[in-house]
Amino acid sequence: MSSHHTGPLPERRDRGAISYFFWAFAVTAAGLILGGWLGWAGSRTVEGTLTIFFICAVLAVLEISLSFDNAIVNANKLKDMSPVWQRRFLTWGILIAVFGMRIVFPLLIVVVAADIGPVEAIRLAASEPEAYARIMHEAHLSIAAFGGTFLMMVGLGFFFDHEKDIHWVRWLEERIARYASVKGIEIALVLGVVMAISQLHGGDKGHSFLVSAIWGLITFLAVEVLGGILDRNEAMKTGAQGGLGAFLYLEVLDASFSFDGVIGAFALSQNLFVIAIGLGIGAMYVRSMTIMLVEKGTLSQYRYLEHGAFYAITILAVIMFLQSFVEIPEVITGLGGALLIGVALWSSIRWNRAAAG
Template sequence: MSSSSSSTLGYFRWAFIVTFVGLVLGGVLGWQSTGTVSGTLTVFFICAVLAVLEISLSFDNAIVNANKLKDMTPVWQQRFLTWGILIAVFGMRIVFPLLIVVIAAGIGPIDAIVLAASRPEEYSRIMHEAHLPIAAFGGTFLMMVGLTFFFNHEKDVHWVEFLESRVARFATIKGVEIAFVLLLIMLFSQLLPEADASTFVHAAVYGLLTFLLVEVLGGVLDASQKTMSEAAKGGLGAFIYLEVLDASFSFDGVIGAFALTQNLFIIAIGLGIGAMYVRSMTIMLVEKGTLAEYRYLEHGAFYAILILSVIMYVQTLYHIPEVITGLGGAGLIGLSLWSSIRYNRREQAHGAEALT
């Protein structure tokens, strides 16, 4: 095995360890809950599928994380990759589903845990009923993330040239992306029943406000840190932004996981394994400089984010399997990687011709 492949596998060491431990726990949980070999293998399989689902849905998350992390100081990079992963695994995969049930059912946290353990079908029903506001909130936040990347007049690298160059020119109009998102919110609200429309609009507006507040707060925190110490720039504000971003990415996977199993603990194991691979991919992208090496990789990720945000909106009207969402995002990123490789080969060929 080459040193290159060895070093690449080295980034996934902890992900492999967590995978092994998680699948063993899944098997133990399956045996305790079913008492049969077939039941144990079923739970084991569900954990594996959930991990793959999370990874497929989070390719773009890893790329966007790496894009932000490369501008952060090593101290804050390390804090995000340690504290951040704890928040991502335990906060979004365990605490977040419990919090939804606490709010939706009006019960205490302990009661929510008891409900998840003793009446998983009721727990699942409450989670699915909460899907509308979650999709509206998460979809709006992610849409703003994607549009902000493209509505940027300083952006001079374009993958889909005819589209992105025109969008970048419109970026000089203040608030154009906000106006676009508000227009889309109003359009989708007209397609929903009246009772759902009000819930959708409120949740979507909260998603928009959250994005704007995180942007403002991030700017203020990083600016204040910069005045205290130049070494602190790209710190707390960027950390908060990445945490909210990760939460928005997680909404779809957490809700979708209930289609495979109603057991909160199995979901936490499967999605937790997937989250570790996202962390490993993020570290690899930052340390190997992959984003700089592959010119259009970021573009593919942000297109995938925009498509995911639209899918979350559409899911308020129709069910769209998470497999389609994951494959769509992975396909776009793969296409952008292929375009980047082609671009690099052309540049190398031109360079070789210039030398001859």
């Protein structure tokens, strides 16, 4: 890969950390004002206004805490993309992430699960939020199976890599690396886990889980294959690493990350528009973090940061599978991921100090 593909705006590496979050702060202010207005329009009381305002703020914090690992994985993929595709992802990609995944995706779930038209789904979200939330809740098993399978493939793909030579949890990662050259080992492991869980559910639930998980696996493999073909063709035409395949991969990855947040959000509010505001604010911080990580070369400065993110992804996949049996609060998921990344950062700083000394 050519060395000049290190960031969308390499000449701005000296920017202060806060400057990266200008648009995130602007969207936060606009979103919270809009949330307050929605609260006032719906209740005409100060209490109702403050409640919606508070829910928007909590959802934004929830999305940010769930998205540290998403930003790190985005940056990991972006640093190898051409500057043109980096910019496309950070503009179009984030629009798709905010509007597509936080607004269109919950509507699509209801369209498929309830077998109704998109217009009817929007009407249901606006006028019958309880019924809308119930349909979303009933679709939770399938979403957990699909998202969990996709994310588990992403997580295991990082560890089962024969070229990976930096190990954080050495005793575990070195053992995994020994089997990295075995073809299809991640697929076999994931299928084994999926089969076991579907057997535990049994009946219609087990069948539903298995079918959704298989679709998650097929989606992951299809994105990998399509991404490889697209980027290979682009590289042959332009003589440079492309980005369309990686762009698609990142969009599907973001979708899988947002499953958890979107479903969890319904525990706090049944109003689709309130959820979209809260999660949309969070998504802007993911974009800001991603740009900062790429431009400042943070991933190369802190050698275990990626490891922490991929451990968090693998654990999130396990949690999504467990959520098909029991409810696990989003706070645990968010804080768990953030804690892992924090420990990875601390380990990286310690390593840097030892290396410098």
